[in-house]
Amino acid sequence: MNKKDHISYKQALEELEKIVDEIENGEIDVDLLSEKVKRATVLSQICKSKLRKTQEELDKLLSEVEKEDNEQQETEPEPSS
Amino acid sequence: MVNQMIASQFISLYDLCVLIREVVGDNFPEYIWVVAEIANIKENQNGHCYLELVDKNEERVIAQARATIWAYNYRSLSYKFEKATGETLKRGMKILFSAQVQYHEVYGLSLNIKDIDPTYSTGEMARKKRETVERLLRxxxxxxxxxxxxxxxxxxxxxxxxxxxxxxxxxxxxxxxxxxxxxxxxxxxxxxxxxxxxxxxxxxxxxxxxxxxxxxxxxxxxxxxxxxxxxxxxxxxxxxxxxxxxxxxxxxxxxxxxxxxxxxxxxxxxxxxxxxxxxxxxxxxxxxETQIEELQNSVIRYSDRLLENSRFSLQENLNTLNHALKNILSHTFSTYQLLAIRFCLASRKCFSDHQNRLSLILQKVNAVLRQKFQEAKNKHLLLEQFMYHFNPMNLMKRGFSIARMNGNLLTSVKQAKSGQIITTQLLDGLILSKVEDKS
Structure with missing residues (x-):
């Protein structure tokens, strides 16, 4: 499993929406366009494959995401400095 | 009277219970409709149903009695009840039933249930449910x-x-x-x-x-x-x-x-x-997934549009540039053309000015030259005439001759000596003559 697969559905959706907005509003440089389109495809593929992971993979993946989320939540309130 | 009975005579418990049974049996109609809550309900192996019935006043039990539904009756009653209410008879349920009040010497008071009216329970359940909903709402x-x-x-x-x-x-x-x-x-x-x-x-x-x-x-x-x-x-x-x-x-x-x-x-x-x-x-x-797919499609659609727009505006820019260049070029061209024309005109004017001046000068030079030439010519004519007149040949024609002695021109008499040979040149030849005398 790739590290990038750990992106949550929500994150993926939000990022996709952002990309669409950027492109729709023409805020994006044509030079960056292919990069964004590529990213959108990757995000969409991650989601689609995640929806179809086997239960074992799914449980593992989801529990890992949970763990990360929890760790994040735990570490977030404390500023490192 | 009771005191008297205790004092004078007594009966056995059995007799008492028989008495109670008779009183009960005589004083109740065969069937009586009763409302009660089921506190407990059990069905035994034979299919008979035994119930504990209670009446409550705000959760406090104010009356309690046993009841039975015999197996042959229970089967049809419970079926009818379930069909009508969607529920089985169970604890906590309030029922309206018709029963026979019975008293047994050993088992005491018991209600033998003959019939149950499910509509009462339905209403009761609906009320309870409504109360629950109202509470949740509250x-x-x-x-x-x-x-x-x-x-x-x-x-x-x-x-x-x-x-x-x-x-x-x-x-x-x-x-x-x-x-x-x-x-x-x-x-x-x-x-x-x-x-x-x-x-x-x-x-x-x-x-x-x-x-x-x-x-x-x-x-x-x-x-x-x-x-x-x-x-x-x-x-x-x-x-x-x-x-x-x-x-x-x-x-x-x-x-x-x-x-x-x-x-x-x-x-x-x-x-x-x-x-x-x-x-x-x-x-x-x-x-x-549809959402994701639609977003991805949007990405592609908007990208195409963006690219198309970029291409269009690029073309537009190119056209503008082209146009501008043409403008500039034509402007420059016309400026240069104008300059060239002006240059041409100016140079032509300049040229013609110079030409005029030149031709003027030339005319002057010509005139002067012609004059000089005429003068020279005149001089030359004079000279020619002069030369003609002074040409020895012409002089000889006119009778002059050239006398030489010993090759030298004889210009004076003194040169000549007697006996010497003098050569006289005429137009058509020489004459040799000897000097004899001189004067």
């Missing part, structure tokens, strides 16, 4: 679970059901064999789905889920179809309140045909059957 619990957002992707499902229930199998099969190939993480939390213990058992399962709430997106409570009876556990206040307060959306699929149970009412989403719940979950995932 406590702001009725809409609480509905206010939760459904998960973006309902993929991790906590199932409350009984593994032996037919609906559970349908649910699992339906989810696992969905045509899109979606995978679900399914965890079963076993609970009793009917009977008096169901409510407590489901609450326990909910609490178990609550302890690991982060692992789930959604809770489903499912129960197979089939038996339409015994749903009153789903009208229970405690269970309904627990579901209402549950931090995850709860979806119900309690297969039944009658009006919604209170649990259905407080749940986030209510479906008729477990299969419908499975369908709901699949469509939820599908919705997300």
């Amino acid at each position: 406590e702001n619990l009725l809409e609480l679970n509905k206010s939760l957002l459904l998960p973006l992707v309902p993929q991790r499902i906590a199932i409350i059901s009984s593994p032996t229930a037919a609906g559970y199998g349908d649910f699992m099969t339906h989810l696992q064999e969905n045509s899109y190939g979606y995978q679900f993480s399914l965890s079963l939390f076993q609970a009793l789905m009917q009977g008096e213990e169901a409510s407590f058992s489901i609450i326990a399962a909910l609490q178990k889920i609550k302890k690991q709430i982060d692992l789930f997106d959604l809770v489903v409570i499912i129960r197979g179809g089939g038996s339409q009876i015994d749903l009153s556990c789903f009208d229970d206040y405690e269970l309904s309140a627990e579901i209402a307060r549950f931090p995850l959306p709860v979806v119900t699929g309690i297969g039944h045909e009658r009006d919604d149970t209170v649990v259905d009412m407080v749940a986030h989403t209510k479906k008729k059957t477990p299969t419908a719940v499975a369908e709901f979950l699949i469509s939820g995932v599908r919705l997300f």
Whole structure:
């Protein structure tokens, strides 16, 4: 499993929406366009494959995401400095 | 009189009980309609039904009696009751029944139930249910679970059901064999789905889920179809309140045909059957995937549009540039042309000025030259005339001759000596002559 697969559905959706907005509003440089389109495809593929992971993979993946989320939540309130 | 009896005579307990039986038997009509709450109900091996009936005044028991329904009667009565109310006869239920008051010397007072009017219980249950709903409403619990957002992707499902229930199998099969190939993480939390213990058992399962709430997106409570009876556990206040307060959306699929149970009412989403719940979950995932697909399509569509626009504006820019260049060029060209023309004109003017001046000069030079030439010519003519006149040949023609002596021109007489030879040159030859004399 790739590290990038750990992106949550929500994150993926939000990022996709952002990309669409950027492109729709023409805020994006044509030079960056292919990069964004590529990213959108990757995000969409991650989601689609995640929806179809086997239960074992799914449980593992989801529990890992949970763990990360929890760790994040735990570490977030404390500023490192 | 009693005192007298004790004092003078007594009867046996049996006699007393016989007496009571006779009094009871004589003083009651054969059947009497009574309202009571079932405090306990049991069916023995023979199919006879034994009940404890109570009457309460605000939870305090103010009357209590035993009752029986004999097997032959119980079977038809319970069938009729279940059909009409959707419920079995059970503890806590208020019933209106017609009974025979009996007294037995050993077993005491007992009511032999002949008939039960289910409409009373239906009304009573409806009232209780209405009260439960009103209480939930008052406590702001009725809409609480509905206010939760459904998960973006309902993929991790906590199932409350009984593994032996037919609906559970349908649910699992339906989810696992969905045509899109979606995978679900399914965890079963076993609970009793009917009977008096169901409510407590489901609450326990909910609490178990609550302890690991982060692992789930959604809770489903499912129960197979089939038996339409015994749903009153789903009208229970405690269970309904627990579901209402549950931090995850709860979806119900309690297969039944009658009006919604209170649990259905407080749940986030209510479906008729477990299969419908499975369908709901699949469509939820599908919705997300459609959203993703549409976004991706939008990315492609907008990108194409953006590229098309860029291409168009590039072309536009090129055209503008082209146009501008042409403008500049033509402008420059015309400027240069103008300059050239001006240059031409100027130089032509300049040239002609110079030419004029030159020709003027030339004319002057010509005139001067002509004059000089004329003068020279005149001089030359004079000279020519002069030369002509002074040419020795011409002089000789006119009679002059040249005399030489010893090759020298003889210009004086003194040169000449007698006897010497003088050469005289004439036009047509020489004459030799000897000097004889001189004068």
